[in-house]
Structure formats: structure tokens, C-alpha cells
Amino acid sequence: MxxxxxxxxxxxxxxxxxxxxxxxxxxxxxxxxxxxxxxxxxxxxxxxxxxxxxxxxxxxxxxxxxxxxxxxxxxxxxxxxxxxxxxxxxxxxxxxxxxxxxxxxxxxxxxxxxxxxxxxxxxxxxxxxxxxxxxxxxxxxxxxxxxxxxxxxxxxxxxxxxxxxxxxxxxxxxxxxxxxxxxxxxxxxxxxxxxxxxxxxxxxxxxxxxxxxxxxPKIRIADFWAKTPLDPQFNNGELSLEIDLFNDSITDEKITVHTELFKANGRRVLNRTDRIWIKANSPLGFNYKNTIRNVDVWTAETPNLYKLNITLKKGYKVISSISEEIGFRTIEVVGGQLLVN
Structure with missing residues (x-):
């Protein structure tokens, strides 16, 4: 045919x-x-x-x-x-x-x-x-x-x-x-x-x-968005994190969202736990901000990156976990010039 x-x-x-x-x-x-x-x-x-x-x-x-x-x-x-x-x-x-x-x-x-x-x-x-x-x-x-x-x-x-x-x-x-x-x-x-x-x-x-x-998994991380500018003094990082979850199961569920951030040497600089309810067959989005003190900034010459981990748990059981590398920097236009940090 x-x-x-x-x-x-x-x-x-x-x-x-x-x-x-x-x-x-x-x-x-x-x-x-x-x-x-x-x-x-x-x-x-x-x-x-x-x-x-x-x-x-x-x-x-x-x-x-x-x-x-x-x-x-x-x-x-x-x-x-x-x-x-x-x-x-x-x-x-x-x-x-x-x-x-x-x-x-x-x-x-x-x-x-x-x-x-x-x-x-x-x-x-x-x-x-x-x-x-x-x-x-x-x-x-x-x-x-x-x-x-x-x-x-x-x-x-x-x-x-x-x-x-x-x-x-x-x-x-x-x-x-x-x-x-x-x-x-x-x-x-x-x-x-x-x-x-x-x-x-x-x-x-x-x-x-x-x-x-x-x-x-039925309950999963559907998407996330990390915004990582520096503070006005270029000393600290301002982590703004948006997380989209989805529950494909037929019941409402209580879960914990555990967020960690690690330096390149493995030292943890953020450890946060949020307990949330997510309705059956529904999405759920939430966001929060954290300041990372004395951050190792990203530049072209020193491209410092941090490892971000987001883990979902039901009780003590891990449901889902994702990791991504992120960098802290500020890009702006001042006086007609493009500036980084």
C-alpha cells in the first residue's frame, strides 16, 4: 500500500x-x-x-x-x-x-x-x-x-x-x-x-x-528549574529551586522531598527536607530559596560546579532520585557591556 x-x-x-x-x-x-x-x-x-x-x-x-x-x-x-x-x-x-x-x-x-x-x-x-x-x-x-x-x-x-x-x-x-x-x-x-x-x-x-x-515510578520528579545568581556582593549564591512532581497512583500520598547540594570536593553545603501531600493522579509544584555562603562561583576560567540531588521518599523507601550539576554566576548588561560576575 x-x-x-x-x-x-x-x-x-x-x-x-x-x-x-x-x-x-x-x-x-x-x-x-x-x-x-x-x-x-x-x-x-x-x-x-x-x-x-x-x-x-x-x-x-x-x-x-x-x-x-x-x-x-x-x-x-x-x-x-x-x-x-x-x-x-x-x-x-x-x-x-x-x-x-x-x-x-x-x-x-x-x-x-x-x-x-x-x-x-x-x-x-x-x-x-x-x-x-x-x-x-x-x-x-x-x-x-x-x-x-x-x-x-x-x-x-x-x-x-x-x-x-x-x-x-x-x-x-x-x-x-x-x-x-x-x-x-x-x-x-x-x-x-x-x-x-x-x-x-x-x-x-x-x-x-x-x-x-x-x-x-508512579510518583516522580517531572521537571525542575534551578536559578543560581549571586548576591549583590558576589560572595554568596542565591539558589532558587522549582520542582514539579506528579502522582500517577490512585491514592493521595505523603512523601518527603530531600534536597542536597555538594561542592566538587564532596562537602555538603545544603541539606533540606520537605514533607508534602500529593493528591492522586495530580501534579504538584513547589519552590523555595536558599543562600549558599561563600560560594565557589562559575567563570569561564574557573568553571566551578555543584552537584544538586533531589530524592523522593515514602517513609524510608526511596521512590525517585535525580542529580544535576549547577553553577553560580550572574550575567548582566551594564553600560552596553555584557558582564559575568
């Missing part, structure tokens, strides 16, 4: 379908030690989908396969393609370098892409969900896909995304089951977003960054 291009790729009012909201790059670890080490590959709730995928490439979107996402589709004649990688670097199409002209049309008519000239890559891969992931939220993460793509899981359409250099995440919990599953992508080289992405770089396509699955 073959057909014309889907309307979404030429509709500026549609840039995503069922995609999760953007957030800080975090991973909900099951222990504080794992979070401090900050390597998702060491946790049992991470699964990389990098590696070999089955792959089909066509120059004309009218020739793309339509039923390829079905679990029983026979892809034995398809090529093996290593993800992440660009098509053009691997012999599928031609890499193009331009600055401001549009590479897909001499006479552009935004937001349309010329008929018959928009290569499409179709991908398929099988994966296994372990038993220990049961009752957790399963998210699939794409670090970057250029230019636009649709995703199916086990034959069911999950969503759509544009934004070639931004991560795209989808909640696929309702589409998967314990055991063997399949994921399929159809990626378009150009979309209406390509008009905005006409910049001074190589025009290449495909799944460009890591792909992985994560199994998140």
Missing part, C-alpha cells in the same frame, strides 16, 4: 501530537547513589534502543510503505541500519550544504514541500519489556529526529513530532505489554518546519541522537 504525504507535515498549526511537554534532561533513578553517578545505563529501568533497526528509504513519499508498522509486517527484505545515524552519510540520498537558500525548492511556497521530492525513511525495531517494569510509566525518548516523524507501537499510532534538534518523548504505557513489543517510525526529510530550520549547516536527515526507554 502506498499513498501521498500526510497533511501534518505541511500544517504549521501542528508541530506535535501526543508528545510529552518539554522538560529538563533528567532521569528518575531508584537510588540516590545511582542518581549521583548519573549514568542511566546502570539502572534497571533504562533500555537503549540504539543499534540495528530495519530500514526502508524512498525518494518519493508516494512510494513509502503504509502498513509497515503492523507487528507481523515482513521486513526481511529491508536493510539493516545503525541508529543513531544520518541517512545521507550512509548512502541514502545526498547531503546538502547551504546557508540561507531552501534546498528543497527553487521557488518555495511556504508551508508546502514540493510534491514527489521529499525522501522518507521507515524504521522498525523489536524490544522486550521486563516483568519488573510492570506498574511503571514507560516513556520512549528520541534525542533528535530530522525533520518530522510519526511513531507507532505494536501497530497503534502513538503520535507525531517536529523540531529537528529537540528531544521528543512519548508516554507509551498504554501501548505496550510485558514481553516482546515493536516500534515503528516514519521520518520525512522535509516538513513545514524546514522553512524555519534554514540555517548555515549541513542538511542531513534521520534519527540523529540516542533512542531509549525509561520506566518511571
Amino acid at each position: 502506498f499513498a501521498q504525504s500526510p497533511p501534518e507535515i505541511e500544517d504549521p498549526s501542528i508541530v506535535e501530537i501526543n508528545k510529552l511537554p518539554p522538560r529538563a534532561t533528567i532521569f528518575n533513578f531508584e537510588s540516590k547513589n545511582l542518581a549521583i553517578n548519573d549514568n542511566p545505563e546502570h539502572t534497571q529501568y533504562y533500555q537503549s534502543l540504539n543499534g540495528i533497526w530495519k530500514f526502508n528509504w524512498v525518494r518519493n513519499p508516494d512510494d513509502r510503505p503504509l502498513d509497515f508498522f503492523e507487528p507481523n509486517f515482513n521486513d526481511s527484505s529491508w536493510d539493516d541500519f545503525h541508529v543513531p545515524a544520518n541517512w545521507e552519510i550512509n548512502g541514502y540520498g545526498v547531503p546538502i550544504y547551504l546557508n540561507h537558500p531552501y534546498e528543497f525548492s527553487y521557488h518555495p511556497e511556504p508551508p508546502t514541500i514540493p510534491d514527489g521530492h521529499n525522501p522518507v525513511g521507515s524504521y522498525r525495531k523489536s524490544f522486550t519489556i521486563p516483568e519488573k517494569w510492570k506498574n511503571r510509566r514507560i516513556v520512549i525518548h528520541f534525542g533528535a529526529v530530522k525533520s518530522a516523524f510519526f511513531i507507532w507501537v505494536n501497530g497503534e499510532k502513538v503520535g507525531y513530532s517536529q523540531g529537528s534538534k529537540l528531544p521528543a518523548e512519548f508516554d507509551i504505557t498504554e501501548f505496550i505489554s510485558i514481553g516482546k513489543n515493536s516500534v515503528a517510525l516514519q521520518v520525512y526529510r522535509w516538513s513545514d518546519g524546514s522553512y524555519l530550520e534554514c540555517q548555515d549547516f549541513w542538511r542531513i536527515s534521520g534519527i540523529e541522537r540516542d533512542v531509549y526507554l525509561s520506566a518511571e
